[in-house]
Amino acid sequence: MNSDTALAKEDDPESISGQKAYIEYSKNVHAHSPAVQRLLDLSEDYVPGAERAFIQKGKPAVWCSGYNWEPAFLYSLGITPVSYGEMGRYSTREDMLVAEDFYQFPVETCSMVKCTVGQWHKRRNKGTINRILGSSSNCEPFNLAWEVMREQGYDVFNNEVIYRGPTVTGERLEQLIMFTVGQMKDAAFWLTGSREIDEGRLKTEIARKNRLLGKLKAVLELRRSHPFYMKTLAVILTLNVGLNNYFGKPEDYEEAVDELLGELRAAKVSERDLRDVIPLVWAGGTGQEFGVYESIDLAGGALLGLRSVPFRFYREDVPPLESLARWVYDNSSAGAGVYARNVLESEVERLGAKGVILYGYIGCSFASIDREMWRRYFHEKGLPCLNLEGSFQTGSPSGQVLTRVRAFVEMLAAGRARPAVKIPPARSA
Numbered sequence: 001m002n003s004d005t006a007l008a009k010e011d012d013p014e015s016i017s018g019q020k021a022y023i024e025y026s027k028n029v030h031a032h033s034p035a036v037q038r039l040l041d042l043s044e045d046y047v048p049g050a051e052r053a054f055i056q057k058g059k060p061a062v063w064c065s066g067y068n069w070e071p072a073f074l075y076s077l078g079i080t081p082v083s084y085g086e087m088g089r090y091s092t093r094e095d096m097l098v099a100e101d102f103y104q105f106p107v108e109t110c111s112m113v114k115c116t117v118g119q120w121h122k123r124r125n126k127g128t129i130n131r132i133l134g135s136s137s138n139c140e141p142f143n144l145a146w147e148v149m150r151e152q153g154y155d156v157f158n159n160e161v162i163y164r165g166p167t168v169t170g171e172r173l174e175q176l177i178m179f180t181v182g183q184m185k186d187a188a189f190w191l192t193g194s195r196e197i198d199e200g201r202l203k204t205e206i207a208r209k210n211r212l213l214g215k216l217k218a219v220l221e222l223r224r225s226h227p228f229y230m231k232t233l234a235v236i237l238t239l240n241v242g243l244n245n246y247f248g249k250p251e252d253y254e255e256a257v258d259e260l261l262g263e264l265r266a267a268k269v270s271e272r273d274l275r276d277v278i279p280l281v282w283a284g285g286t287g288q289e290f291g292v293y294e295s296i297d298l299a300g301g302a303l304l305g306l307r308s309v310p311f312r313f314y315r316e317d318v319p320p321l322e323s324l325a326r327w328v329y330d331n332s333s334a335g336a337g338v339y340a341r342n343v344l345e346s347e348v349e350r351l352g353a354k355g356v357i358l359y360g361y362i363g364c365s366f367a368s369i370d371r372e373m374w375r376r377y378f379h380e381k382g383l384p385c386l387n388l389e390g391s392f393q394t395g396s397p398s399g400q401v402l403t404r405v406r407a408f409v410e411m412l413a414a415g416r417a418r419p420a421v422k423i424p425p426a427r428s429a
């Protein structure tokens with residue numbers, strides 16, 4: 001454990017309520033480097049900055065998932081992609097109640113959807129970003145959310161489900177890719193009134209994405225020698241969010257990443273950190289339950305690999321829309337859980353990870369099935385997994401979740417991890 005963790009304990013992160021406060025807490029208690037600080041600042045200003053630019057300068061912006069093909073596509077059209085998931089950190093219990101009582105979402109609906117709906121509700125007719133690029137691939141609760149928001153006056157476009165089954169290749173895959181290219185052209189029409197896109201600008205965006213993928217790959221490689229240089233919250237925000245959408249400011253994000261690379265290359269290797277580190281792989285999205293990340297730090301863990309970090313490069317030898325579509329079908333979010341599991345497994349092997357943290361939200365039925373399949377798979381290989389169900393936190397973090405994270409990492413640290421229990425194969429019905 002390094003010196004920062006001692007400081008953090010004094011501040012008792014469990015007393016923090018709300019995610020914005022967590023970022024401030026993290027800035028105060030950890031000695032973040034200038035580059036990491038800059039990345040946290042960019043993350044903090046992502047949604048407010050895009051809304052400011054939209055309202056004050058008329059800079060076009062669209063709410064969207066903020067990952068997959070959408071960001072490069074939107075930037076090429078001169079539009080800022082604003083990830084609706086990032087609104088979660090502004091949410092309160094009131095947002096959840098708006099979703100439940102005003103829009104009649106069932107109480108058990110995933111908190112991410114309820115927070116997002118509550119935030120959009122607050123923004124109705126306020127002159128801020130009013131277009132939503134939805135994706136049917138998200139989930140049924142979100143599909144409902146787009147429809148509800150359409151009725152509330154938002155301009156909504158919803159593209160079809162992207163799903164690649166485990167055995168889909170050849171002609172069927174080509175058909176899916178071309179279908180998705182057609183969907184992108186429909187989205188361009190919705191946004192600009194034309195199905196034509198500026199191929200030159202999109203190629204520039206794809207080149208930027210590939211360049212940044214290369215730089216972040218280098219960051220992750222360097223972190224193996226400097227596992228505690230970035231705290232877990234900063235790792236998640238930089239990689240799971242920033243690498244996808246650049247926090248709405250591509251040039252600033254790339255400059256901060258360059259600065260980070262410079263810092264990591266100049267940093268002195270600590271033999272003690274290398275000896276003490278508990279390498280972990282994170283198999284979840286960007287939870288807004290930031291206390292979980294803090295618990296990993298406090299327990300001496302280091303998130304060195306992530307399932308959702310997209311490390312395949314985009315093809316630059318095919319037309320740019322086709323390149324976006326091919327990338328989606330060729331990545332961990334292609335559909336079937338096996339694609340994500342393959343990424344996880346290669347990260348585990350590459351890093352010699354001691355454990356996997358599987359994180360998802362209460363109320364998400366399909367992600368919980370994936371997590372359970374992955375847990376079974378890794379257990380059979382003898383790798384400890386922690387399967388956590390959290391929420392889009394709208395108050396103090398759940399003490400139970402934090403305790404489980406700490407206990408898991410501390411168990412790995414103590415070298416007391418027993419070989420995982422062999423789970424018998426499921427009986428057929």
Ligand code: SF4
Nearest residue numbers: 110112138139361364
């Ligand atoms: S966690 Fe699951 S239910 Fe919630 S928004 Fe994501 S996909 Fe939908």
